[in-house]
Amino acid sequence: MEGSITRRRLEPAARREEIIRAATAYFAEVGFGGPTRDLARRAGVTQALLYKYFASKAELREAVFERVYLGRIAPHWLDELRDRTVPIRARLCRFYAQYTRAIFTYEWMRIFMWAGLDGDALNRRYLEHVSALLLAPMREEITAAAEGRWAPGMEDLWNLHGGIVYLGIRRHIYHLPVPEDVTPVIEAAVDRFLGPLS
Amino acid sequence: MEGSITRRRLEPAARREEIIRAATAYFAEVGFGGPTRDLARRAGVTQALLYKYFASKAELREAVFERVYLGRIAPHWLDELRDRTVPIRARLCRFYAQYTRAIFTYEWMRIFMWAGLDGDALNRRYLEHVSALLLAPMREEITAAAEGRWAPGMEDLWNLHGGIVYLGIRRHIYHLPVPEDVTPVIEAAVDRFLGPLS
DNA sequence: ACTCTTGTTGATCGAATGATCACCGAGCCC
DNA sequence: GGGCTCGGTGATCATTCGATCAACAAGAGT
Structure with a gap:
């Protein structure tokens, strides 16, 4: 009666990745305070x-962070935001369509929020990144x-940003x-933001 | 050498209130997973x-919720929102000035977020309250x-709301x-929202 | 088919957690 | 000022937690 629970051997890299994948989903759901036994199950x-695979729970948490944060902001977004051959309204709508597609996931939204409440420094770093590399250029382009x-x-740009991000929070x-489909909501928000410019 | 640590007797009601007060600050900071020993200290x-005073940690948590949620939304806000002798712009600005003054506190913002991540039903109830008793009337007044x-x-009103609430989240x-002073930011957001109406 | 490597497990440790209980003593009453 | 009430404490229990370790066994190499 050997049950279907066969103990499979995986390559270290694959197993490690599998654990991080499960940990991401698990921590997103219950937070970093969740017991490692449930996670393992x-x-x-x-x-x-x-x-x-991880010396401590904190190290696993770091691995989850790395996986979740890394490459979340695509570099070409900035290029597209600065492409003045395209109308400003279209650029903003396109950017937020892509941005929300990237971050409006159960795992990203929740892990980001858990980490924020925990006071994790990566959160502030990420948001300063957003401010300097996305919102500030947007401001320049709109001004131009x-x-x-x-x-x-x-603060006006943070207001635009927050109104859209709040969709994911809700x-x-x-x-x-x-x-x-959040596209129409985003387009309406951009239109109101740009006003006569739109 | 009787140290300054004098064991004082308090009336049950006063002591209970004192514990809830401390628990609110404590849970806001570290979340509901924080150990009761640190809280007691x-x-x-x-x-x-x-x-x-509380049969279990969960019961203390409920007491904190009751204290934090109760009376957070002032009934006269709705009346003022509906007072058509006042211009719509002034009504919205005034409301959000009062609303942010009520909820932009360390304790409210964080406990609301911890509870939200925990999936507490009170959160959804509160937000449905906001939707039905604040946003929907605002929508009616703006339409009128x-x-x-x-x-x-x-969704447009949620967007306005989210953009402002995001200030507190940040x-x-x-x-x-x-x-x-968030007043100018709010006024700018309301102006952009109302557009030509403003 | 046999062996050897190493990915994986069950058992377990010490610390920390929520919760309980016998006992203490501050403060009011007479 | 002696006694009584009950708010408050120290000690402790049963669990659960993160982390460790000897031992097992899957699967490649020969």
Whole structure:
């Protein structure tokens, strides 16, 4: 009666990746305070095995962070934001369509929020990145497009950004119903933001 | 050598209130997973005493929720939102000035977020309250003020709301620098939202 | 088919956690 | 000022936690 629970041997790299994958989903759901035993069960391995691949729970947490944060911001977004052959409205709409597609996932939204509450430094680093490499250029482009008629402040851009990000928060943090396709909501927000420029 | 640590007797009601006060600050900071021993130390009492006033940690958590949620939304806000003798712009600005003054506190913002991640049902109830009793009336008033020229959808109002609430998230969850006085930011957001109506 | 490597496990340790209980003593009453 | 009430404490229990270790066995090499 050897059950279907066969103990399979995986290559270290593959197993490590599998654990990180499971840990990402697990921590996203219950937070970093969740016990390693539950995590191990969901990963389909023993709790002891976790410590063959990660020296401590904190190290596993770091690995999850690395996996989640790395490459979340695509470099070409900035190039496209700065492409003045395209109308400013289209650039902003396109950017936020791509950006929300990248971050509006259960795992990213929740891990980012858990880490934020925990006071993790990576959060602030990420958001300073957003500010300097995305919002500030957007501000420049809008100012240029306005041709002297208007120059938004950084707080205005944070306001635009927050209004859109809040969609993901409602959806994945608060579990509230949110439109499946956020594109029209984003377009309306961009239109209101640009006003006469749109 | 009787140290300054004098064991004072308090009336049950006062002690209970004191514990809830300390628990609110403590849970806001570290989340509901924080050990009761640390909480007791910060409350200036023994860990055992907590269980004289609350049968379990979950019950203490509920008491904190009740204290934090209760009376957070002032009924007269709705009346003021509906007072059509006042211009719509002034009504919205005034409301969000009051609303942010009420919820932009370290404790409210963080406990609300911890509870949201924990999937607490009170969060959704609160936000449905916001939707039905604040955003929906705002939508009606704006529609009336527009006199047929514009009728915003609920998602538009969530967008306005989220952009403003995100100020508090940046401040108290992510510990990012945010303007001390949020009034001008709110006014700018309301102006952009109302557009020509403003 | 046999062996050897090493990915994987079950058992277990010490510390920390939520919760309990017998006992102490501050402060009011007479 | 002696006694009584009950708010408060120290000690402790049963669990659960992160982490460790000797031992097992899957699977490649020969």
